[in-house]
Amino acid sequence: MVSPKRDRADREAAVDRMVQRQQHRGPDDRGVHSDGPATLGMCRLAIIDPANGHQPMISPDGRFTLVFNGAIYNYRALQTDLASGGWNFRTNCDTEVLLAAYARHGAGCLRRLRGMFAFAVWDAHEQTLFAARDPLGIKPLYFARLPDEGVVLASELNALLASGAVPREIDPTSVGEYLAWFSVPAPRTLYRGIANLPPGHSLTVDAAGRVQTSQWWQLPAPTQPGRIATNYHDFVSGLRYQLEDSIRAHRVADVPVGAFLSGGMDSTAVVGLMARSGATKLKTFSLVFGEAGFSEQASARLAATAFGTEHHEELITGARVAADLPHLLASFDQPTGDGINTYYASQTARRGGVTVALSGLGGDELFGGYPSFRDLPRLQRLLPFWRRLPGGLRRTVVAQLRERPGARARKLADFLAHARDLHELASLQRRVLPETARLALLAPEARAQAERLGPNHPMLEDFAFELIGADPFQIISAWELRTYMADVLLRDSDVFSMAHSLELRVPFVDRQLLEWLWPQQSYFKYDPARSKRALADATADLVPAAIRNRRKQGFTLPFALWMLAELRPFLDETFSTASLGACPWLQAAEVQQVWASYKTGRDPRAWSRVWTLAVLIAFANRRAP
Missing domain, CATH: 3.40.50.620 (HUPs)
Known part of the structure; x- marks a missing residue:
C-alpha cells in the first residue's frame, strides 16, 4: 500500500490483514515493512533457498524494498553476472537476484528475467513504487486506487478486500463480460474500482499516489528472416x-x-x-x-x-x-x-x-489443439461471400439460426451477425452465452452497458493492431x-x-x-x-x-451428470428467488428459466452455461472475505 495520507499504523494494520487473508499462498514465512508512505507485506512459499529469502527483502543500502511472487528460473546465470558487477549476495535465493537486477537495471531488468512473476519494488530515494507482471500472465497482480489518494496492490482480490480500504461492489458491466467469456477480461475485474494489471505490463506509483501503467512486452514480430527453420x-x-x-x-x-x-x-x-x-x-x-x-x-x-x-x-x-x-x-x-x-x-x-x-x-x-484452429479459417473464407448477400436475407438466416436449439447454431448466428474478419471471429470464439441469451439475462443497467460495449472482446482493437502481419495460425x-x-x-x-x-x-x-x-x-x-x-x-x-496417435479427448469433469444429481440441491438453492435477490444486475425470471430448461432439456453441453451462472450467483451471496 502506498498512501501519503494514511499513517504508518493504519497502513500496517491493513497490509497485515491482507497478508493474513492470503496466507495459503505462503505458509512458510511472512513479513511487513514500512518506509515513508509505503508499506509492503508478503507471505512466502519457500521454494528456492528455503532457509533464506525472507521478504520484504531490502537492498544493503536500504534504498530498495522488494516483495515478489513467483520464480525466476534463470536466477543462477543472473546471479553470476550481478556478482561480477559487485553485488555481494547474502542468499542463493531468486528473490535477492531479482532485487539486485532491479537495483542495477531498473525496469530494464524485466527483459532479462525468465520466469513467472508479479513483484513490487519501493524506491526510498525516489519515493516511487514499481510493479510488474510476467509476459503471459502466469502470476496475477491486482490494484485499486484509494479514495484518499494512493494505491493498494495484491496477488488476490480477496486480499485487497480484506484491507478494508476497497469497497466490495460488484460492477454490472463486469457481470455482462463474465457471462460472455467465463471470466472478466483484464484490465477489469468483477469489482468496481479494482483493476487487473494485464500480462506483460508494469505499473509505477509516485509519492503522491499517482498511477501509470505501461506495456513492457508484446508478442514477437510474426516474421523474422534468419531465425526460422528451413525444413x-x-x-x-x-x-x-x-x-x-x-x-x-x-x-x-x-x-x-x-x-x-x-x-x-x-x-x-x-x-x-x-x-x-x-x-x-x-x-x-x-x-x-x-x-x-x-x-x-x-x-x-x-x-x-x-x-x-x-x-x-x-x-x-x-x-x-x-x-x-x-x-x-x-x-x-x-x-x-x-x-x-x-x-x-x-x-x-x-x-x-x-x-x-x-x-x-x-x-x-x-x-x-483447439477446434478454433480448424474452424475459424474456414469461416474466414466464407465471410466475403456471406457479406455480399442482401442484408435482408442475412438477417433472416441469422434469426432462423437463433431460433434453433443447441449452442452451435446460436454461436454461428453470432459469427455471421457480428464478425467481419478473422480477428472478430477469434474475439467471439470463446463466448459462453450467445449474445441474445446474454442480454436477456441482464437487468436494464447491465444490459445497457453490454449493448454499448457490443458483443466483441473488449481488447479486440488492441490485439488486432498488435498482430498486424500475422498469419491465421498466429x-x-x-x-x-x-x-x-x-x-x-x-x-x-x-x-x-x-x-x-x-x-x-x-x-x-x-x-x-x-x-x-x-x-x-x-x-x-x-x-x-x-x-x-x-x-x-x-x-x-x-x-x-x-x-x-489418439484423438484429443479434452479434460472435462462429469458436471452434466452431477448437476442433475449430487449438485442439484445446491443449484436449486442457488437459482432460488432468495439467492437471486443478491444479484440486482440479473433478470431473475430469465435466470431461473435457464435452470428450469436444463433440468428438462436434452443438451448435456449446456451445463457450462448453467454452471457459469450458478457460480456467479453463489459468489454474490457468499460472505465478505
Missing part, C-alpha cells in the same frame, strides 16, 4: 531443444517437484521430458471419475508406467464436490466456470508430498493465449493451486520457447489432419504411440 526436420530438432531447455528451467527448485499427468499429449510430453532430463523418483498426479467416458485413467497409467513415475490417482465424485463447495467458493478470487479440476489436482499433489508441480497447460495454444494462437489462457486457465491455475500452497509451473507458457516458436512456419507447427503433430514428433521417442 520440418530442422524445425522438430529445434523444437525438441527448446522443450528440453524449458523443462530444465522449470525444474529448478530446492523442494520436491512433481507433475500433473492426465494422460493427454501435453502432460505426457512434459512428464517424459522431465524423466529424460534426469528427474528421479518423479511423482505424478491425476484425477479419475467413476462415470464412463470422462477419465483418461488408462492413458495416464500407460504414461506413468513408461516413465517409471510414482503415480497417484484421486477419485472425484459428485458427492465430494457437493460437500466441498463451501471451500471451493471461498477459494474463488472471482467467479469462474472452470478450474475445479485444478483445485483437486493441486490438493492431491500437495498431499502427495510435492511443493511444485508442472502442468501441460499451454500446449493447445502453441500447437493448435492470430488464432494469440487470441487463445491472450484471452482464454490468460483470463481463465492461468488465473484459475494460480488461485486453485495456491489455495493448497502448491506452486504450479507451466513450461509451455515460457517466453523463451514462445519467442523461438512464434515466427516458425505455421505449417510446421500445425497440421489439421493430425492433432499437435509438431509436439508429437518432437517427443516421439518419449511419448507412447498410443497417446501420440
Whole structure:
C-alpha cells in the first residue's frame, strides 16, 4: 500500500490483514515493512533457498524494498553476472537476484528475467513504487486506487478486500463480460474500482499516489528472416531443444517437484521430458471419475508406467464436490466456470508430498489443439461471400439460426451477425452465452452497458493492431493465449493451486520457447489432419504411440451428470428467488428459466452455461472475505 495520507499504523494494520487473508499462498514465512508512505507485506512459499529469502527483502543500502511472487528460473546465470558487477549476495535465493537486477537495471531488468512473476519494488530515494507482471500472465497482480489518494496492490482480490480500504461492489458491466467469456477480461475485474494489471505490463506509483501503467512486452514480430527453420526436420530438432531447455528451467527448485499427468499429449510430453532430463523418483498426479467416458485413467497409467513415475490417482465424485463447495467458493478470487479440476489436482499433489508441480497447460495454444484452429479459417473464407448477400436475407438466416436449439447454431448466428474478419471471429470464439441469451439475462443497467460495449472482446482493437502481419495460425494462437489462457486457465491455475500452497509451473507458457516458436512456419507447427503433430514428433521417442496417435479427448469433469444429481440441491438453492435477490444486475425470471430448461432439456453441453451462472450467483451471496 502506498498512501501519503494514511499513517504508518493504519497502513500496517491493513497490509497485515491482507497478508493474513492470503496466507495459503505462503505458509512458510511472512513479513511487513514500512518506509515513508509505503508499506509492503508478503507471505512466502519457500521454494528456492528455503532457509533464506525472507521478504520484504531490502537492498544493503536500504534504498530498495522488494516483495515478489513467483520464480525466476534463470536466477543462477543472473546471479553470476550481478556478482561480477559487485553485488555481494547474502542468499542463493531468486528473490535477492531479482532485487539486485532491479537495483542495477531498473525496469530494464524485466527483459532479462525468465520466469513467472508479479513483484513490487519501493524506491526510498525516489519515493516511487514499481510493479510488474510476467509476459503471459502466469502470476496475477491486482490494484485499486484509494479514495484518499494512493494505491493498494495484491496477488488476490480477496486480499485487497480484506484491507478494508476497497469497497466490495460488484460492477454490472463486469457481470455482462463474465457471462460472455467465463471470466472478466483484464484490465477489469468483477469489482468496481479494482483493476487487473494485464500480462506483460508494469505499473509505477509516485509519492503522491499517482498511477501509470505501461506495456513492457508484446508478442514477437510474426516474421523474422534468419531465425526460422528451413525444413520440418530442422524445425522438430529445434523444437525438441527448446522443450528440453524449458523443462530444465522449470525444474529448478530446492523442494520436491512433481507433475500433473492426465494422460493427454501435453502432460505426457512434459512428464517424459522431465524423466529424460534426469528427474528421479518423479511423482505424478491425476484425477479419475467413476462415470464412463470422462477419465483418461488408462492413458495416464500407460504414461506413468513408461516413465517409471510414482503415480497417484484421486477419485472425484459428485458427492465430494457437493460437500466441498463451501471451500471451493471461498477459494474463488472471482467467479469462474472452470478450474475445479485444478483445485483437486493441486490438493492431491500437495498431499502427495510435492511443493511444485508442472502442468501441460499451454500446449493447445502453441500447437493448435483447439477446434478454433480448424474452424475459424474456414469461416474466414466464407465471410466475403456471406457479406455480399442482401442484408435482408442475412438477417433472416441469422434469426432462423437463433431460433434453433443447441449452442452451435446460436454461436454461428453470432459469427455471421457480428464478425467481419478473422480477428472478430477469434474475439467471439470463446463466448459462453450467445449474445441474445446474454442480454436477456441482464437487468436494464447491465444490459445497457453490454449493448454499448457490443458483443466483441473488449481488447479486440488492441490485439488486432498488435498482430498486424500475422498469419491465421498466429492470430488464432494469440487470441487463445491472450484471452482464454490468460483470463481463465492461468488465473484459475494460480488461485486453485495456491489455495493448497502448491506452486504450479507451466513450461509451455515460457517466453523463451514462445519467442523461438512464434515466427516458425505455421505449417510446421500445425497440421489439421493430425492433432499437435509438431509436439508429437518432437517427443516421439518419449511419448507412447498410443497417446501420440489418439484423438484429443479434452479434460472435462462429469458436471452434466452431477448437476442433475449430487449438485442439484445446491443449484436449486442457488437459482432460488432468495439467492437471486443478491444479484440486482440479473433478470431473475430469465435466470431461473435457464435452470428450469436444463433440468428438462436434452443438451448435456449446456451445463457450462448453467454452471457459469450458478457460480456467479453463489459468489454474490457468499460472505465478505
